Amino acid sequence: MPHQSYLEAIRDGLREEMARDSAVTLLGEDVALGGPFGATRGLAKEFGENRVINTPISEGTVMGLATGAALLGFRPVVEVMFIDFITLAMDQLVNHAAKLHYMSGGQLRVPLTVRAQGGAGGSSGAHHSQSLEAWFIHVPGLKVVMPSNPADAKGLLKTAVRDDNPVLFIEHRGLYPSRGDVPAGDTTVPIGLASVRRSGKDVTVVALSRMVDVAIEAAGELAGQGISVEVIDPRSLQPLDLETIVASVRKTNRLVVVHEAVETGGAGSELAARVQEAAFDYLDSPIVRVGAPFTPVPFSPVLEQQFVPGKDRVTKAVRKAVGRKP
Amino acid sequence: MKKAEKEDLLSILKTMETIRAFEEKASELYAQGHIPGFLHLGIGQEGVAAGVCSALAGDDYVFGGHRSHPHEIAKGADLGKLLAELAGRSTGYCCGKGGSMHVVAMDVGFVVATGIVGGSIPLALGAALVCKERRKGQVSVVFFGDGAGQTGAFHESLNIASLWRLPVIFVCENNGYAEFTPLSTHTPVAHLGEHAQTYHIPTVTLDGNDVLAVRKAVTEAVGCARSGEGPSFVECLTYRLRGHYEGDPAKYRELSEVADWKAKDPIRRFTTFLLEGKTSSEEEMANVRRQAQEAVQGAAEFALASPWPTTGDLTRHVFAGE
Numbered sequence: 001m002p003h004q005s006y007l008e009a010i011r012d013g014l015r016e017e018m019a020r021d022s023a024v025t026l027l028g029e030d031v032a033l034g035g036p037f038g039a040t041r042g043l044a045k046e047f048g049e050n051r052v053i054n055t056p057i058s059e060g061t062v063m064g065l066a067t068g069a070a071l072l073g074f075r076p077v078v079e080v081m082f083i084d085f086i087t088l089a090m091d092q093l094v095n096h097a098a099k100l101h102y103m104s105g106g107q108l109r110v111p112l113t114v115r116a117q118g119g120a121g122g123s124s125g126a127h128h129s130q131s132l133e134a135w136f137i138h139v140p141g142l143k144v145v146m147p148s149n150p151a152d153a154k155g156l157l158k159t160a161v162r163d164d165n166p167v168l169f170i171e172h173r174g175l176y177p178s179r180g181d182v183p184a185g186d187t188t189v190p191i192g193l194a195s196v197r198r199s200g201k202d203v204t205v206v207a208l209s210r211m212v213d214v215a216i217e218a219a220g221e222l223a224g225q226g227i228s229v230e231v232i233d234p235r236s237l238q239p240l241d242l243e244t245i246v247a248s249v250r251k252t253n254r255l256v257v258v259h260e261a262v263e264t265g266g267a268g269s270e271l272a273a274r275v276q277e278a279a280f281d282y283l284d285s286p287i288v289r290v291g292a293p294f295t296p297v298p299f300s301p302v303l304e305q306q307f308v309p310g311k312d313r314v315t316k317a318v319r320k321a322v323g324r325k326p
Numbered sequence: 327m328k329k330a331e332k333e334d335l336l337s338i339l340k341t342m343e344t345i346r347a348f349e350e351k352a353s354e355l356y357a358q359g360h361i362p363g364f365l366h367l368g369i370g371q372e373g374v375a376a377g378v379c380s381a382l383a384g385d386d387y388v389f390g391g392h393r394s395h396p397h398e399i400a401k402g403a404d405l406g407k408l409l410a411e412l413a414g415r416s417t418g419y420c421c422g423k424g425g426s427m428h429v430v431a432m433d434v435g436f437v438v439a440t441g442i443v444g445g446s447i448p449l450a451l452g453a454a455l456v457c458k459e460r461r462k463g464q465v466s467v468v469f470f471g472d473g474a475g476q477t478g479a480f481h482e483s484l485n486i487a488s489l490w491r492l493p494v495i496f497v498c499e500n501n502g503y504a505e506f507t508p509l510s511t512h513t514p515v516a517h518l519g520e521h522a523q524t525y526h527i528p529t530v531t532l533d534g535n536d537v538l539a540v541r542k543a544v545t546e547a548v549g550c551a552r553s554g555e556g557p558s559f560v561e562c563l564t565y566r567l568r569g570h571y572e573g574d575p576a577k578y579r580e581l582s583e584v585a586d587w588k589a590k591d592p593i594r595r596f597t598t599f600l601l602e603g604k605t606s607s608e609e610e611m612a613n614v615r616r617q618a619q620e621a622v623q624g625a626a627e628f629a630l631a632s633p634w635p636t637t638g639d640l641t642r643h644v645f646a647g648e
Binding site: 060095106 | 420421450452459482483489643
């Protein structure tokens with residue numbers, strides 16, 4: 001099994017899908033040049049600039065153009081360079097791509113994949129660092145995927161490209177260099193299936209994107225304190241594999257949700273609501289949320305470090321859930 | 327005049343009369359409570375829709391906006407399914423989930439109308455990109471009003487269409503008002519074609535109530551697009567004889583202004599032209615009108631006899647493939 005970085009896995013996923021289906025077309029700023037992180041490096045040379053299309057800095061129109069092309073048989077993959085810039089494309093993504101299948105009574109389909117990377121780190125400031133997934137799980141018609149490791153990144157991306165619905169594929173910039181085993185060949189990962197990343201019996205921790213690694217690290221430390229933590233990566237928020245999460249909570253009777261996005265109105269709030277509806281009688285303590293404070297992402301490294309949830313905040317939250325002192 | 331030529335002109339008249347009859351029927355059904363929601367009618371703007379679509383082929387793509395019944399009809403949409411959609415019935419084009427502003431009629435290449443002003447312009451570019459790659463000579467046409475000329479999507483789209491030489495035709499129906507407000511309050515530019523010229527797009531500004539002038543300009547634009555020369559911009563100066571929506575008292579404009587434009591009614595102008603050229607007779611044209619009205623009446627009866635959507639339809643079509 002090849003050992004690859006998250007970024008290489010994404011590039012391979014794109015390459016394989018482009019080779020498999022000539023309808024797959026990439027669009028975005030600088031994509032023909034490889035993009036700022038190299039996710040599309042070499043693809044323009046391999047597939048031609050009519051399939052790896054550099055666009056002007058016109059996010060809204062590019063999103064609409066890709067949506068229109070998707071309606072008529074293309075399977076576009078749009079790269080939004082930083083998820084912060086997706087604000088400029090909200091009308092086309094939310095009002096058009098997400099809704100046209102429904103509004104047309106099923107006449108139209110939108111097989112569109114939107115790749116966007118987000119997350120804090122490296123003092124990129126409040127316009128190049130956000131985690132905005134919660135906005136999109138509120139929109140009927142959009143699927144929202146957040147891979148946490150190279151194998152999932154590749155397998156989920158391939159599934160997203162083949163999906164007949166718009167899929168927002170949210171990468172974490174901080175994960176790009178992280179390495180892992182990636183199954184060779186045409187291996188896909190279904191959207192809507194959670195992954196139990198570590199088994200445990202005392203507390204369930206549901207973590208998103210880069211926070212999965214943080215949760216696993218915290219679980220290792222907590223094991224030394226006699227607390228057994230089960231870590232679940234939902235991998236997609238829409239659709240959400242509530243069944244796997246609820247099954248875990250029925251076993252552990254405690255839940256902590258961890259994400260890098262601002263805690264208020266975050267995906268963790270939705271998760272908490274749905275778990276208590278489905279398994280209230282199984283819960284032995286209140287569900288604990290761990291997210292960023294209610295501030296824009298700060299610039300200074302000292303502040304940014306405090307903004308992003310780390311291992312210590314997760315261990316503290318787990319100890320709270322099991323009734324231990326912080 | 328050859329028979330085929332005459333039939334061609336009468337078919338344009340039939341399209342215009344059908345649009346007029348449809349919009350008048352929609353107004354009537356709205357007043358009676360059979361059509362819910364907001365209803366934006368294109369009475370007075372028939373010349374643009376009929377002129378543009380008479381220059382298109384069946385497999386060309388058309389996109390519209392909130393005032394697009396004329397475009398849908400001119401592209402050949404089924405009147406019964408259209409009126410049923412306006413009435414929110416399950417037999418409508420979109421199973422009653424779209425409504426007046428959001429019609430999709432893929433069977434005739436009317437891809438989508440959207441309720442977001444300017445929103446369909448980028449979508450039409452996407453269709454044009456597909457047309458360009460397919461190399462079958464298809465074109466994409468997008469209708470929008472003067473109000474859309476102040477959106478970002480409009481300017482970004484003109485830029486990209488020109489840059490990539492996309493086979494798209496921008497049809498601006500400049501009816502002088504963006505909702506309640508005259509164009510001059512929204513932009514210092516008198517004619518939106520000026521913007522298109524800035525982006526190096528061949529542009530024509532013309533009398534949109536002259537259906538044959540519209541057709542001629544669009545025929546040229548379509549020829550350019552099909553042969554790979556890229557986009558064109560056709561600005562049609564016209565006027566909506568009704569308010570922005572049904573129920574709008576339209577106090578923001580002078581009655582004399584409305585009267586002036588009534589005198590320039592595109593249908594009357596065309597029938598006068600056909601009479602003066604001895605192409606057709608009063609009787610023949612009255613027959614065209616009557617046939618249009620009968621078709622619309624049949625459509626209305628179909629719509630109102632149609633079932634409502636069921637509760638099961640509420641959550642259907644959120645995701646494809648489910």
